[in-house]
Amino acid sequence: MYIDPQQCTGCGLCVPYCPVGAISQEEGGVATVDFDGCVECSTCLRFAGCPTGALVESPETSEWPRLLRRQFSDPTAPHSSTGRRGRASGGVKTNDVTGQTRRGGIKISMEFGRPGVATRLSQIEKMSVALAKAGAVFSAQNPVTALMVDSATGEFRPEVLEERVLSATLEIQITPGQLDRLVPVIRDVAAKVGTAISWSATMRLGDDGSIPYLADFERLDVEARPNAKVNLGMGRPLVAD
Template identity: 45%
Template sequence: MKINQELCVGCGQCLPYCPMGAIERRKDTSQINWDECVECGICIRQVKCPVNAIYEPKETMEWPRSVRKVFSDPTSKHENTGVRGRGTEEVKSNDVTARFKRGFFGIALEFGRPGVGTRLGDVEVITKVLAEEGIAFEVANPLTFLMEDVRTGIIKAEVRNEKVLSGIVEFVIPQENLEQVCTKIYESAGKANCIFSWALISRFEPDGKLPVIERLKKIGIKPSQNMKVNVGLGRPLRED
């Protein structure tokens, strides 16, 4: 996004809306820091600019900058996956897809969340380590399409410095690999240039328990009590 400097009156109404703090106050006008803007579109959709100075230039949709918008603006769709947003539906539709099966855990690492953003190259601190462990990244995840080689976890050079609101690394592991993979993630987390949020996806046991919680506690991970729960109302219901 950009602000037309000839129209802007410097009222500053747009400043608090930018989640990246990329709108800067100048002497008489406001200006968007082009390098820090993630093209989320919040400013142009939500700000009631009195002179309509905020606009989306054509460069926004030119490669490689175009990846910023599709990762940061939930109204935009990824061409490779046909999905809107930063990742996939994950567990939200598992009752009808059975994507996460018994005997396996799903893991999602969201870089840049909450509210700090990330350069796409920052995810390599984790993806390269996971690739060395033989992890198969989720093929339907848009971030996977930006890897030079999924066997190495290296992101394509032309998009490494592009900043997005967040990017999600998704994969599935056998339950017996939980401790090993979690340890690798924790060891690598300290080298990351930005914060990332960690989600673990598990099926409930028939008795309603989640044994994975105790396994995590034994290796020093205290899971949050806040979680998303798929209650199984989708039809036709799939178990495997």
């Protein structure tokens, strides 16, 4: 985003709309956008209602690799890699029909950043490389996976690493037998990576309605706070479970 200093009256309306504090204003002066800090979420443009039209997209907004900022941060912008909007592979509600949550498996989702914090893609790569070494398989339909040079190593394309986004979600598919190895890796990297991370595990309920693998998580000292989403009318599974 860019603020045209010739058009800005310094009214200050836009400043509180920025979720990462990238807009600043000297006392009584025009507002400016910190180009490196801006995650291109378009919140200021869509909601602040600049009275003079001083807020404009900078030309770099739609250029590679900066366009990734918008695709991960602006909920109205689809990803060029998946064609979908949002920061992950789609809502949890669709995971069982798309085959991302299979019986006998666990899907782990790790959200990096959030409003007020944000994340560099390099911070996510630290986790993906560590998880790849530990044998994790990355979700194929995820826009973070699409940034990888090689999903076997978890390494991202080098030119994207310094891009900053509001949040992005790394997703892996594992077997219950991998929990003992992967949970300590997630804990270890999360403590060092320097941004907010929240992670969750998604499994399909047993036929009797029980939640599988809870004892495994408790044994690994992971506090279980179960919640469920019930999928009605989503049609036939797209892949066999």
